[in-house]
Amino acid sequence: MRLPWTKEPAPPRVVPADGDAIVVSGLKKCFGDFTAVNGIDFTVKRGEIFGFLGPNGSGKSTTIRMLCGVIEPTEGGATVMGYDIASEAELVRLNIGYMSQKFSLFQDLTVDENLKFYAGVYGLTDEKFAERRAYILKMADLEGREDELTANLSVGWKQRLALGCATIHEPKLIFLDEPTSGVDPNARRQFWELLYELAREGVTLFVTTHYMDEATHCNRLAFIYRGDIIAEGTPQEVKGVLAHDTILQFEVEDGEGALARLREHEAVVDVYMQGALVNVNIGSNSAADARLADYLAEAGYPVLHEEVVEPTLEDAFVHLVGTQGGRA
């Protein structure tokens, strides 16, 4: 039976096993007047851990949903594992794994029932399911807890089970949408070890995250902002935009107050809070020339500690967003 709104299935075709995992060209999505993704291009190679970064509402999720064949692009297109996302969406979905920040397990099903469901969805044979089930239970450290309701698992376990369900059919490409949000640092570290293991097996990982320390775990990054990709490359290359800039870090009592004053200073390119500290990009000026500590002290914000720090990815992104904002 075929309902009228479903597409005719594309005939299965053999795709080259060595092509790029994802090739995006001119991909664009508009919702009414709003352009969520503005004609982006990028390529993800096989076996790569590709970091897709950007603030909320920048077009990250929309891009992922297009690449997974959930929504159709307005213009442009992409191939995922060799399949066209618009005309072969079903084949795309059969060949990828997807895990979101919500760890979209059925909370009111048991561990085993969740596994059984996803195994059935991907049409695993009974033998294959038995093998994968044993592997996932071991990987997620859930042996002996098969009959427990998923809702009763704590976050780290849920996260690993979700990864297990998303990879039950052993896809060669996995999309991970903020997979570690809301998870404690220890569980995050463990989770990344699992991802590295998958990468070693040759699985391509497409990861979004807003943890910058996690971004450094990626082989390559793309940074999307307001629907445009504003930086792309290895973490080192992305940090390269700050090769000639100096980053100062200040410790002051009233960080927010100091921030406001620093914005008014002409030597300051970017300024932002880094935890309780204030990071200042003074461009090609030298720390001695800028004399920011004196400036802050005069303004009533005595500096407790001052340091020149190595630029991080976060510094690079703040800078990129800042210059992008200036351009717009």
Added chain:
Amino acid sequence: MSWKRIKLLIWKEFTQLKRDKSMLPILFIMPVIQLILFGYVVGSDVRNLRMAVLDQDGTAVSRRIADAFSGSGYFKIVDRPTSEAELKDDIDGGKVVVAVVIPRGTGNSVKGKRASQVQIIVDGSDSRASQVASSYSQGVISNLSNELYPSAIMKRGSPAGVDARVRVLYNPTMRAVNTMVPALLAFILMMSVQNTMSQAIVKERERGTLEQIFVTPISRGEYLLGKLLPYAAVAVIQVIVTFIVGTLWFRVPFRGSVVVLGFGLMLFMFSALGLGMIISLTSTTRQQAQQMAMFLQLPTMMLSGFMFPIEAFPRWLYALTYAIPLRYALVIVRSNFLKGSTISTLWMQFMAMAVFSVLLFLFGLTRFRKRLAD
């Protein structure tokens, strides 16, 4: 479209349903409560109305009149005041809701075949009880006058006979529960399907599982069937239970055809499924969906003719009833159930319901597609 995946979705839905503490009561306790409430409370006849008899005549005839009231089962004589003042106290104090005054000379009038009059006093402050009391007493009196004046019927001929028969037909005991139980078939079906469907999709979106499902090979059509089929099956079971309880326990006579009734209810179910789907897709939380379903329930109950006769509505309100699918479903189930009406006499209702079902269901489907595209 893979039947294997649909079966998997149905299995998943039933397993979840089994553990859902908020959905289970809606599905299995609610229909029972509704049957009891509507069957016994709304559908019941008023019995044992408290009555006072002021017998100023004191003859065998006057005692027979009083006995006719207490013997009918509708009235219970709780007091026999001896004066009008005492009677007034009974009514004012709420001791009785109805009173019969048998004036002096009634016995003689009956014996002499002259016209006689008894006075019925009804407490109008309780409008439902007073309505019932006055119509019941008229019935009792009319039966009584046939007994007391047998020759009068013979002389007056058919009109008197017709009058007596009409009273029987309008016997309120029969009427209320007989119209209520068939209506409940459609009502429970609607409530159940609408409530569960309105929760079904919004629940998955709230938890993020909807998003997950659509990055797997499960297609939209498969997902939708996996949702619709389990809840439609549950609703069908509820309807069957209601039917069995209605005919066996409440002893409502079934004179219709299962095919016509089933076809009508099936058509109606699609409109409820469509509406439930629309609610589920326009709300963002389960709570919102629940409120929306409840908001729609009241006007449906009031304006469909489920509880109040729509013929009594002012013209503008009556016009509004055309927009309520339950209105047509009620005509179909009641007429088929009680009178055995066929599709050829009910074709207007079937047409109207088909139009509603197609429109609501298709609109639900388009909302479903659109929701996923955004």
